[in-house]
Amino acid sequence: ASIRVDLDDATAISDELYGLFYEDINHAADGGLYAELVQNRSFEFSPADEGSYHSLTSWTVNGEAAVADTDGLHENNVHYLAAEAGTAIVNAGYNSGMAIEAGETYDFSVWARADQNANLTARLLDADGNPVSGTATVNTGAGEWVELSTVLNASASTVNGRLAVTTDAAADLDMVSLFPQDTFLGRENGLRKDLAELIADLDPSFLRFPGGCIVNTGDFDREGRERAYNWKDTVGPVEERLTNQNFWGYNQTYGLGYYEYFQFAEDIGAQPLPVVPVGVTGCGQSAEITDAAELQTWVQDTLDLIEFANGPADSEWGSLRAAMGHPEPFGLTKIGLGNEEYKDQFYVNFPAFKEALREAHPEIEIVGNSGIDDSGAVFDRSWEFMREQQVDLVDEHYYNSPEWFFSNNTRYDGYDRMGPHVFVGEYASRSNTWWSALSEASYLTGIERNGDVVDMASYAPLLSNIDYIDWAPDMIWYDNHQAVKSASYEVQKLFSTNAGDEVLASTLEATPIASPDIQGGIGLATWNTAATYDDVKVTAADGTELFSDDFSTGADGWTVGGNAAGAWSAADGSYSQTALVEDARSTAGSADWSNYTYEVKATKTAG
Numbered sequence: 001a002s003i004r005v006d007l008d009d010a011t012a013i014s015d016e017l018y019g020l021f022y023e024d025i026n027h028a029a030d031g032g033l034y035a036e037l038v039q040n041r042s043f044e045f046s047p048a049d050e051g052s053y054h055s056l057t058s059w060t061v062n063g064e065a066a067v068a069d070t071d072g073l074h075e076n077n078v079h080y081l082a083a084e085a086g087t088a089i090v091n092a093g094y095n096s097g098m099a100i101e102a103g104e105t106y107d108f109s110v111w112a113r114a115d116q117n118a119n120l121t122a123r124l125l126d127a128d129g130n131p132v133s134g135t136a137t138v139n140t141g142a143g144e145w146v147e148l149s150t151v152l153n154a155s156a157s158t159v160n161g162r163l164a165v166t167t168d169a170a171a172d173l174d175m176v177s178l179f180p181q182d183t184f185l186g187r188e189n190g191l192r193k194d195l196a197e198l199i200a201d202l203d204p205s206f207l208r209f210p211g212g213c214i215v216n217t218g219d220f221d222r223e224g225r226e227r228a229y230n231w232k233d234t235v236g237p238v239e240e241r242l243t244n245q246n247f248w249g250y251n252q253t254y255g256l257g258y259y260e261y262f263q264f265a266e267d268i269g270a271q272p273l274p275v276v277p278v279g280v281t282g283c284g285q286s287a288e289i290t291d292a293a294e295l296q297t298w299v300q301d302t303l304d305l306i307e308f309a310n311g312p313a314d315s316e317w318g319s320l321r322a323a324m325g326h327p328e329p330f331g332l333t334k335i336g337l338g339n340e341e342y343k344d345q346f347y348v349n350f351p352a353f354k355e356a357l358r359e360a361h362p363e364i365e366i367v368g369n370s371g372i373d374d375s376g377a378v379f380d381r382s383w384e385f386m387r388e389q390q391v392d393l394v395d396e397h398y399y400n401s402p403e404w405f406f407s408n409n410t411r412y413d414g415y416d417r418m419g420p421h422v423f424v425g426e427y428a429s430r431s432n433t434w435w436s437a438l439s440e441a442s443y444l445t446g447i448e449r450n451g452d453v454v455d456m457a458s459y460a461p462l463l464s465n466i467d468y469i470d471w472a473p474d475m476i477w478y479d480n481h482q483a484v485k486s487a488s489y490e491v492q493k494l495f496s497t498n499a500g501d502e503v504l505a506s507t508l509e510a511t512p513i514a515s516p517d518i519q520g521g522i523g524l525a526t527w528n529t530a531a532t533y534d535d536v537k538v539t540a541a542d543g544t545e546l547f548s549d550d551f552s553t554g555a556d557g558w559t560v561g562g563n564a565a566g567a568w569s570a571a572d573g574s575y576s577q578t579a580l581v582e583d584a585r586s587t588a589g590s591a592d593w594s595n596y597t598y599e600v601k602a603t604k605t606a607g
């Protein structure tokens with residue numbers, strides 16, 4: 001094989017190509033990146049979040065206690081536990097329990113209210129009830145809600161830990177919380193260190209958050225427990241934040257909210273890329289805003305988000321950011337409007353957001369999206385619309401087979417350089433195998449080669465708790481105390497930590513080999529320049545000829561895979577293409593084919 005490189009033919013590669021797509025899916029936040037160890041700390045879980053949930057999910061009560069909602073801590077956090085004297089409550093956390101490490105310190109805190117002083121005693125236990133820490137006691141005093149905190153020192157390790165709190169007098173309890181002190185960068189209300197460090201190691205240039213489908217789902221009436229994701233519900237003191245139904249079927253506490261996302265992005269050197277809903281749901285849901293005045297409230301929320309991120313510390317929303325600990329702006333430069341949109345109402349609503357942003361914040365780049373599919377009517381309509389709207393970037397999503405990724409390397413070769421640029425906001429080769437990761441690596445070479453029109457790309461989804469899987473494949477897997485990097489993680493890291501500045505034009509001359517993984521067909525490896533094939537032959541390892549074609553009768557049986565740019569041509573008995581091809585006649589089935597190693601003998605005759 002030989003590779004020819006043209007040193008005079010260089011194309012710049014975007015310097016923000018490799019980034020992250022984070023969605024609160026698979027318990028990515030609660031029970032994942034968010035370091036809170038207590039599940040259902042505010043007694044707000046409800047069957048509306050998930051059928052089997054209730055206000056005491058993850059809690060055991062020994063004694064007398066009931067969940068109440070009279071004069072709760074805050075209108076967004078109405079439920080609390082009214083416990084009688086001598087009652088002990090025990091929280092089991094996520095997975096098999098809390099991961100407690102001997103020698104580490106843990107911040108225990110609680111909001112409490114009592115008519116007369118109650119002593120609240122906290123302690124860490126293992127699953128059998130044996131103590132794994134000393135005790136620490138806080139006093140409620142008598143009167144209104146008060147926040148109390150103390151520290152617990154772990155004396156033994158367990159991955160089945162529990163938090164137990166006992167009260168010696170009647171008391172109302174809310175926001176019962178336990179954090180390891182050893183969070184990522186030691187931040188309060190912080191992130192689980194091992195997961196955050198794995199993410200930081202990817203050296204991402206951007207962080208798209210908080211979804212995905214959790215962005216364009218829910219109810220727009222701002223009441224109830226299934227609200228559309230609104231960033232304002234996720235900021236301010238944690239005890240005043242809503243909890244909400246997560247589209248993926250669990251309760252999301254919003255403890256990891258917009259402030260924390262911005263902070264995390266800054267901490268890992270990534271530019272923040274929030275995505276907001278535009279008054280229409282997708283992902284199989286049907287709510288939409290058709291009233292202009294109602295839509296305007298969501299447009300204003302979007303403008304307010306820019307102020308929260310970038311506004312002066314004395315502006316309305318900038319002052320909230322400052323009060324939360326970050327007087328300096330977060331430096332937001334881009335915002336995503338909608339996720340995988342395809343409904344007619346989207347095309348009606350989108351301009352209201354875009355125009356308001358262009359007028360108030362011409363400095364902010366707008367990321368539109370291309371609908372739910374990488375081909376077909378929705379995709380074409382969306383792209384046309386995004387061009388008309390003159391957005392800066394279009395967010396494309398696709399999840400496909402390894403073969404698709406191998407064969408669509410040329411996808412962006414023909415993309416219009418004059419229109420909006422591309423943000424590949426979600427992609428993954430199905431199955432977390434080495435083979436699928438290899439196909440992603442192969443595909444990324446095509447993205448880099450088009451680094452002048454594809455500005456940004458992010459694998460999806462990023463995180464999955466092994467006991468709460470909503471979607472796979474995922475890049476990083478974990479339980480309550482350990483994390484596993486997928487092969488796709490290694491590919492992302494390889495590319496993002498070795499990002500190039502320019503790609504040089506090159507041609508490869510080689511004998512292509514068939515993929516051993518291709519089932520029900522023979523694949524011809526391809527590259528950017530058209531090649532012409534003749535006399536294709538497939539032999540098994542023992543030399544048996546499985547298949548051959550000299551194309552003397554044209555192209556019958558062969559199909560061009562994927563929707564690659566190349567065109568089939570079988571004129572004069574030879575075969576020319578730039579896409580993967582499959583021969584439908586070679587469908588021996590994966591069971592038989594797996595017994596062989598394959599070689600496709602192709603003669604490159606011209607092209």
Ligand code: AHR
Nearest residue numbers: 212213214340460461471
């Ligand atoms: O990444 C998982 C889901 O895939 C996202 O929520 C959605 O945008 C896409 O369909």
